[in-house]
Amino acid sequence: MDKKANGTSSPQLRINIPSTAKERVPSVDPYGFERSDDFDYESYEEFMSEYLAVLTRRSIKWSKLLQGKNRVEKNLKVKRYVRKGVPNEHRALIWMAASGAQQQLEKNPGYYHSLLEAQHDSKLVETIRTDLHRTFPDNVQFRKTADPCLQKALYNVLVAYGHHNKAVGYCQGMNFIAGYLIIITKDEEKSFWLMDALLGKILPDYYTAAMLGLKTDQEVLGELVKAKVPAVWQAMVEHNVMWTLVVSRWFICLFIDILPVETVLRIWDCLFYEGSKIVFRVALTLIRHNQAVILEARNLPDICDRFKQITKGPFVEDCHTFMQKIFTEPGRLSMATIDKLRETCRARIVAEES
CATH class of the missing domain: 1.10.8.270 (putative rabgap domain of human tbc1 domain family member 14 like domains)
Incomplete structure (x- = not known):
């Protein structure tokens, strides 16, 4: 090979290697979102250097599984694959197939x-x-x-x-x-x-005029926190904080603009495949993992601030580890349990509003 073409010894050829991660990472992400002024370029590059290898492995496995088909059977293997992340090139197909769309x-x-x-x-x-x-x-x-x-x-x-x-x-x-x-x-x-x-x-009844489904699920989360993270539930009661005040946007926006884009998409992979219990798993993981931070709050505004704080930082940015956590931290959470709680909470809300 010609050394000049290779650029190894030509004095005329200058290769500008960026000195910081900020210069290497584009200011707009792959989905078109502009990165904020306080975006941590160093942490992002460190995470992506490992995550890209994960994405490559997943992409190969998904391509083998699908073999060019636009159908996917629901089974334990596919569920496991979805939980580990759907590559972007297959996302639309998997969401469409898994959800019945x-x-x-x-x-x-x-x-x-x-x-x-x-x-x-x-x-x-x-x-x-x-x-x-x-x-x-x-x-x-x-x-x-x-x-x-x-x-x-x-x-x-x-x-x-x-x-x-x-x-x-x-x-x-x-x-x-x-x-x-x-x-x-x-x-x-x-x-x-x-x-x-x-x-x-x-997510039935989330977006109706009465938003009964949304109100119900916020109360269901409260009941789940009471059972799984009682100290946080107690703090909410003591400071007279209603769940709707701190988590309504989590439910309404399905974590859009709450968590990083890559993490939201991984959550949606599971949401389309497994249904609404995923929203509870994510919410419980955020609360349980950060209970020490929440319990430091001394009043209502402080608690609201803590709930904003816990949706930022390395824990939620590392979407791969975070998604593993949502299936371990909250412990067992069946759809039957959620349905039973929904029944109770819905009846209570209807009685209060009538």
Whole structure:
């Protein structure tokens, strides 16, 4: 090989090697989100140098498992694979297959486009338009200058869903859910059916006017904390802090803008496969792992601050280790237990509100 071409001895060839991680790591992440001013580039690069090897291994295993198919059977092996992380190139496929969204899409050909072509409710359209520019202002793909600008796809998915599920229509928070789905699937119709699976099946009654499902699940979390992390539950009672004050955004946004993007996507891998109990596993892990921090709080504002604090830092940034923790730290948590607690909490809320 020519030494000059190789650059080993040519005095004219200068290779600029960045001196800091900040110069090496782009200021925009792979999903289009701008990194914040206080982003820890050094820690991120250290984590990614190990995590990329994990992603490569997972990608090879998933490709062997799928063998080019767009179907996946639900079994223990696949569940284990999902818990260890779905590579980005297979995410849309796995979310669609695991949630039943693919089945719905195939059963209803042309349905999504018919919703877009139908006459639209002007009030619904106006409400959605108001929220478009508020959706991910820190994401370059949602800016009007972007090509393509994902605001158009977001508008279509939200309008279609609002007409598909008239009982829900449009509620704040849905724009972030739909936005994330569009970023990953890069497909409006798939995003629509995934949204239908999430809001209609996995998280029922979260986004209705009464938000009964959301209120219920926040109370369920309180009951689970009482059983599994009693000291934190006691502190919440003593300082008269309602769960809705500290965790409502966790549930409404499914940890979007709460936890790092990569961690949220790993949570969603499991959410689409295993259902809503994953949300409780994540919430319990955050609380249990950080109970010492929470218990240092001396009043209500202090507790609210602690709950913001525990969603940041190395523990949640290392998504691979964090996801292993959510299946060990909270201990046993069956869907039967959650359903029973939901029944009790829902009845209590209905009685209080009637």
